[in-house]
Amino acid sequence: MLTKKILLGVTGSIAAYKAADLIRRLRKDGYFVQVIMTQSAKEFITSLTLQALSGNPVLENMWDVSEGNGMEHISLSRGADLILIAPASANFIAKIANGIADDLLSNLCLARNCPLLVAPAMNMEMFSNNATQRNLATIKNDGVLVSGPDQGDQACGEIGMGRLINIESLMLDIRKSTSDLPFKGKKILVSTGATVEKIDEARAITNLSSGLMGFCLASAAYEFGAEVTVINGVSSYNIPSCIKTINAHNHSEMHEAVNNHIKNNDIYISVAAISDFKPIASEGKIKKNNEKITLDLLPTQDILGSVGKDKGNTFLVGFAAESSNLISNAKHKLISKNIDIVIGNLISQSMGKSSAEVVIIDKESETRFPNAEKSELSKTILMHIHKIYLKEKTDEPIN
Numbered sequence: 001m002l003t004k005k006i007l008l009g010v011t012g013s014i015a016a017y018k019a020a021d022l023i024r025r026l027r028k029d030g031y032f033v034q035v036i037m038t039q040s041a042k043e044f045i046t047s048l049t050l051q052a053l054s055g056n057p058v059l060e061n062m063w064d065v066s067e068g069n070g071m072e073h074i075s076l077s078r079g080a081d082l083i084l085i086a087p088a089s090a091n092f093i094a095k096i097a098n099g100i101a102d103d104l105l106s107n108l109c110l111a112r113n114c115p116l117l118v119a120p121a122m123n124m125e126m127f128s129n130n131a132t133q134r135n136l137a138t139i140k141n142d143g144v145l146v147s148g149p150d151q152g153d154q155a156c157g158e159i160g161m162g163r164l165i166n167i168e169s170l171m172l173d174i175r176k177s178t179s180d181l182p183f184k185g186k187k188i189l190v191s192t193g194a195t196v197e198k199i200d201e202a203r204a205i206t207n208l209s210s211g212l213m214g215f216c217l218a219s220a221a222y223e224f225g226a227e228v229t230v231i232n233g234v235s236s237y238n239i240p241s242c243i244k245t246i247n248a249h250n251h252s253e254m255h256e257a258v259n260n261h262i263k264n265n266d267i268y269i270s271v272a273a274i275s276d277f278k279p280i281a282s283e284g285k286i287k288k289n290n291e292k293i294t295l296d297l298l299p300t301q302d303i304l305g306s307v308g309k310d311k312g313n314t315f316l317v318g319f320a321a322e323s324s325n326l327i328s329n330a331k332h333k334l335i336s337k338n339i340d341i342v343i344g345n346l347i348s349q350s351m352g353k354s355s356a357e358v359v360i361i362d363k364e365s366e367t368r369f370p371n372a373e374k375s376e377l378s379k380t381i382l383m384h385i386h387k388i389y390l391k392e393k394t395d396e397p398i399n
């Protein structure tokens with residue numbers, strides 16, 4: 001994979017210190033980072049810190065001939081994959097909206113030939129001010145991408161909309177800004193995590209699904225341009241706030257959420273490990289008396305199977321986690337549930353692990369994918385889904 005080059009513009013926001021963490025994260029993910037600071041940004045964080053973390057001299061003055069070839073305000077964006085302004089001050093957004101070019105960073109934005117992604121960070125009143133809202137609408141209309149802001153505690157002590165977006169969501173928007181967007185215009189619903197069923201007032205049964213595969217698939221689908229909705233069971237992973245998330249902790253909440261959202265989506269990927277059985281929950285807490293007790297479990301309704309009976313135009317992808325006879329069980333699931341793709345995996349090799357090995361089965365083919373980290377495997381799986389989805393939709397007779 002070729003290293004992607006990001007020009008990171010840091011402006012005069014109190015959130016400028018977060019640029020240090022962002023640079024570390026970008027470099028960890030393999031990006032080449034060139035930092036450009038405004039004069040105001042230097043009041044909040046030193047160029048030395050950002051230079052040390054990025055591994056490159058920080059640029060800030062277009063009149064300083066020692067900073068390069070003298071034409072950095074134009075040449076820097078040539079060969080860059082993205083200009084990212086994080087944090088972006090209200091003042092800087094106003095400059096981009098109006099084509100003002102009075103320092104190195106604003107010149108760079110005006111003379112760019114690569115995508116521009118802006119992450120606003122400011123006081124809630126500054127953000128909701130009509131002028132800022134007008135400027136944001138203008139830059140979006142001009143094709144500038146905007147990430148965030150988040151809602152929450154502000155440095156000034158107020159609580160509201162205007163915080164710099166959290167780093168996980170920002171990283172997704174950065175990857176999305178430099179992706180080919182194969183799922184642009186498509187809506188994808190992902191159910192993920194485990195469900196929990198009550199035994200009594202204090203106890204419950206669940207399963208060992210960590211939610212990682214669904215987290216990775218939802219993130220990759222977002223990066224690939226889809227509008228993603230996640231139905232999140234009990235999971236060890238927080239879905240980034242830029243992805244719409246519905247919490248559903250037990251079978252019946254999961255069922256209701258899937259029913260409410262499925263028709264609105266082009267693709268439904270069912271990764272959640274939903275309880276196949278549930279106890280008849282006792283009132284209060286079952287008392288311990290040192291005797292063996294028996295737990296009666298009732299079967300739950302098969303959500304994917306019921307969706308498959310009336311799937312309309314929604315393309316259905318199911319997961320089959322098996323302990324043996326993987327291929328035959330997965331094929332049976334594909335046919336009996338009337339789904340379009342089934343992704344088979346052995347529980348011993350995938351559940352609760354950071355990597356997995358899968359076989360993807362559709363009506364015509366069976367493709368094996370070797371063991372890989374779920375963060376990478378999810379992208380491979382999505383590209384395979386994309387291929388089969390396109391084929392199926394193109395082969396459909398036109399009414």
Ligand SMILES: Cc1cc2nc3c(=O)[nH]c(=O)nc-3n(C[C@H](O)[C@H](O)[C@H](O)COP(=O)(O)O)c2cc1C
Nearest residue numbers: 011012013014015038040041089090091092121122
């Ligand atoms: C302590 C302090 C904190 C500030 N925080 C922010 C902020 O978070 N967001 C913002 O848009 N402006 C903030 N400002 C105002 C900007 O620094 C000011 O508008 C500056 O001109 C921006 O310059 P630049 O856009 O060239 O970086 C702050 C000012 C001060 C004094």
